[in-house]
Amino acid sequence: MWFRLILTAFALAVVLYLQFGFDIKDWIKNSATQTSENSGSTPEADAASSP
Structure with missing residues (x-):
């Protein structure tokens, strides 16, 4: 079972990676x-700034 899970992942x-050029780094x-940029903002400010 673990082998199938790892293979699927x-x-x-x-x-x-092939679809999006997904680079993990x-x-x-x-x-x-x-995360560091959003840590200082509040959800209310984010909601007000979005149209």
Whole structure:
């Protein structure tokens, strides 16, 4: 069962990489910067700034 789970996850990662040019390092770096940028903002400010 674990082998099938790992194989499925690996296949999904390959498909995402081929489809979107998915680079895990860039994704981690971008998500880290987004988290640090969004930590100072409030949901109310985000809602007010969006149209």
